Amino acid sequence: MNPNHRIIDTLTHIADSYRSQGVPYKYKAYRTAIDAIRSLGTQITDVSQISSLPGIGKAMVDKVREILATGALQQEKDVMSDPITQAIQTFTSIHGIGPVLAKKLVHENALRTIDDLEASSHLLPPQARLGLKYAKDTALRVPYDEIEDHLTYLKKVVAKLVDPMLQICVCGSHRRGGATSGDIDVLITHPSSSSDSGSEYVFLHVIVGVLRDVGYIIDVLAEGTSKFMGYSRLNPSLPVRRLDMRWMPYDVFFPALLYFTGSDMFNITMRVEALRRGYSLNEYGLYEIPGYEHLHHAPAKGAEGPPAGAAKGKRVFVDSEKAIFDLVGMTYVQPPQRSK
Numbered sequence: 001m002n003p004n005h006r007i008i009d010t011l012t013h014i015a016d017s018y019r020s021q022g023v024p025y026k027y028k029a030y031r032t033a034i035d036a037i038r039s040l041g042t043q044i045t046d047v048s049q050i051s052s053l054p055g056i057g058k059a060m061v062d063k064v065r066e067i068l069a070t071g072a073l074q075q076e077k078d079v080m081s082d083p084i085t086q087a088i089q090t091f092t093s094i095h096g097i098g099p100v101l102a103k104k105l106v107h108e109n110a111l112r113t114i115d116d117l118e119a120s121s122h123l124l125p126p127q128a129r130l131g132l133k134y135a136k137d138t139a140l141r142v143p144y145d146e147i148e149d150h151l152t153y154l155k156k157v158v159a160k161l162v163d164p165m166l167q168i169c170v171c172g173s174h175r176r177g178g179a180t181s182g183d184i185d186v187l188i189t190h191p192s193s194s195s196d197s198g199s200e201y202v203f204l205h206v207i208v209g210v211l212r213d214v215g216y217i218i219d220v221l222a223e224g225t226s227k228f229m230g231y232s233r234l235n236p237s238l239p240v241r242r243l244d245m246r247w248m249p250y251d252v253f254f255p256a257l258l259y260f261t262g263s264d265m266f267n268i269t270m271r272v273e274a275l276r277r278g279y280s281l282n283e284y285g286l287y288e289i290p291g292y293e294h295l296h297h298a299p300a301k302g303a304e305g306p307p308a309g310a311a312k313g314k315r316v317f318v319d320s321e322k323a324i325f326d327l328v329g330m331t332y333v334q335p336p337q338r339s340k
Ligand code: DCP
Pocket: 171, 172, 173, 174, 178, 180, 181, 182, 183, 184, 185, 244, 259, 260, 261, 262, 263, 264, 265, 267
């Protein structure tokens, strides 16, 4: 366990409340500070150990000082004991309910609990009604070992009933080594598939069909050619889990693997670095931005790349995650170090 887990947990509770209230800049500020404290490695006994870390401002130093001095943070106690804040957090954890709808349900309709929502489900859009159906189960974290069991099961079923050459891996917080995850993020490819042909996109549809037939997938939120979102269950004694699946052709597998492994904050950092070197990076690939010199050295301090919306250029093919780090000028780090 991290030597500063009490500080990390306390600040995480506040960060999560800002996210559910729809205040992303506060959420990001807390996440940055939490990541800096998490990677410190030594136990904080005095705020001088963190006051000069990047991403930790005076307000954050004051909060850590209060935790060190009193063993707790009054702001956290207020957040955790406020029924309105807690209700908004419960509601936004349900698929299909964002901060705006959650606040309306709490303030205008005086709802507080999942049972309240069930009694007033006519107020919800259809997606949220489906989310509500599994809300009590999906509020539970998925243990690391259970996700490994899902992977073993998926590999076996897909190899037997679809194609033995299909390659399946779990990404998201699980690949970053999380002891528990919020959902299960599965990435699938096939060595003979290519982004030129496109015909292989039928694979995901076939896989979803098979997984529904065997009773693993029990409900669908959204299904497209390369993305699936829904609910699955390994066996009836286990809770229903949120399942995200993505299909990517083999030649663009690594940008997808990198994106889907995250974290979301790490992806933002990496996209900014890519732009500074004249590349645009997204979940579908790495592209040279036309009309921009592709730097093979660090750009001048303060130099900016082309705007984020610049036209996509030639796709750059890569055969590993490390090749992408190299091209955008970042030192390769393993998934557990990609929390920032
Ligand atoms: N992702 C992203 N930006 C987003 C959402 C997702 O870059 N707005 C990427 C990075 C995430 C990955 O997709 O790590 C999977 O998304 P999840 O929402 O499943 O997030 P995690 O798996 O990281 O965390 P959790 O345990 O909450 O599922």
